[in-house]
Amino acid sequence: xxxxxxxxxxxxxxxxxxxxxxxxxxxxxxxxxxxxxxxxxxxxxxxxxxxxxxxxxxxxxxxxxxxxxxxxxxxxxxxxxxxxxxxxxxxxxxxxxxxxxxxxxxxxxxxxxxxxxxxxxxxxxxxxxxxxxxxxxxxxxxxxxxxxxxxxxxxxxxxxxxxxxxxxxxxxxxxxxxxxxxxxxxxxxxxxxxxxxxxxxxxxxxxxxxxxxxxxxxxxxxxxxxx
Numbered sequence: 001x002x003x004x005x006x007x008x009x010x011x012x013x014x015x016x017x018x019x020x021x022x023x024x025x026x027x028x029x030x031x032x033x034x035x036x037x038x039x040x041x042x043x044x045x046x047x048x049x050x051x052x053x054x055x056x057x058x059x060x061x062x063x064x065x066x067x068x069x070x071x072x073x074x075x076x077x078x079x080x081x082x083x084x085x086x087x088x089x090x091x092x093x094x095x096x097x098x099x100x101x102x103x104x105x106x107x108x109x110x111x112x113x114x115x116x117x118x119x120x121x122x123x124x125x126x127x128x129x130x131x132x133x134x135x136x137x138x139x140x141x142x143x144x145x146x147x148x149x150x151x152x153x154x155x156x157x158x159x160x161x162x163x164x165x166x167x168x169x170x171x172x173x174x175x176x177x178x179x180x181x182x183x184x185x186x187x188x189x190x191x192x193x194x195x196x197x198x199x200x201x202x203x204x205x206x207x208x209x210x211x212x213x214x215x216x217x218x219x220x221x222x223x224x225x226x227x
Contacts, residue, residue, distance in 0.1 A: 007059045008112075010204050011043060011131050015113040020203040035125040039081030040094035041200060042109065044134025046154060061158065061197075062134070064101055064142070065149040065187060068222040075222045077189045079129075079196070080147070090114045090128035101147040108136030115200075120192055129196055157183040159201060164210035167218045180216045188219050 014020055042062040068075045080098035084090060091111040099106050112131040119126055140150045157163060163182045167190045168175070179198040181189040189197065201207040 007043065008133050010206070011112050011133065014200070014203055015115065015131065017203060018116070020115060020199060036084045036128070037082060037125055038084055038090040038094040038097070038114070038128045038130050039079035039196075040098045040130050040132050041079055041196075042098065042132040042134055043155075044137050044152070060152045060154045062098070062102065062104075063151045063153055063186065063189070063193075064147045065151075067144075067146055067148045073191070075148075075187070075219070076191060076193070077187050078193050081127075084128075091130050094128075094130040095132070101143055102150045103139065103141035103143070105136070105138035108134060108138050110135050118192075118196060127192070129200070151186050153183050153186055155201075155206060158197065159206055159208045161208055161210035165214040165216035166212060167216050169218045182216060188216060190218065
């Protein structure tokens with residue numbers, strides 16, 4: 001089995017694990033007013049195999065930077081995704097939103113399955129992370145409205161201990177602390193995206209030990225940002 005095949009097998013195995021996101025808390029069933037969203041964690045084969053770190057599995061991950069003009073979480077790095085329409089599955093919603101935000105060809109995306117929902121208490125949102133495999137990568141183009149930039153980030157850079165840390169900040173008077181990733185050429189990854197990414201990499205067995213006391217500077221919010 002090649003390393004990319006093993007990476008895909010690891011992702012499939014993760015779908016059967018109930019404890020993948022224990023640190024995130026288990027979501028309770030949502031009521032009729034609960035916002036439902038899905039995000040796509042799209043892994044694919046590295047186009048350039050210059051990375052020798054065994055945790056990389058020769059794959060990268062698709063990430064986006066949200067527009068500075070958005071009302072919520074402007075300028076932050078995120079997984080592509082958005083609201084689930086009535087009658088739509090989480091997988092379909094995640095791929096549809098990724099196509100709208102990044103211009104990827106959905107025909108090249110294999111939806112492996114959905115992980116258990118993750119509650120976002122700040123916004124009252126219930127988010128379903130969807131694992132995908134990019135079997136046929138396509139050119140990317142941010143929509144310029146919701147998405148300012150798109151990135152294919154090697155997993156080797158995400159698990160590099162020298163690029164890991166935590167950020168501490170305050171939101172509406174409440175202190176928060178989140179994991180953070182600082183890959184080259186990409187703004188700091190923190191908040192909900194970093195929480196989910198940290199849990200997924202740990203559950204996959206791809207993570208490498210890092211200094212959880214290391215503090216990284218929280219990026220300044222764009223002018224006029226509300227959250």
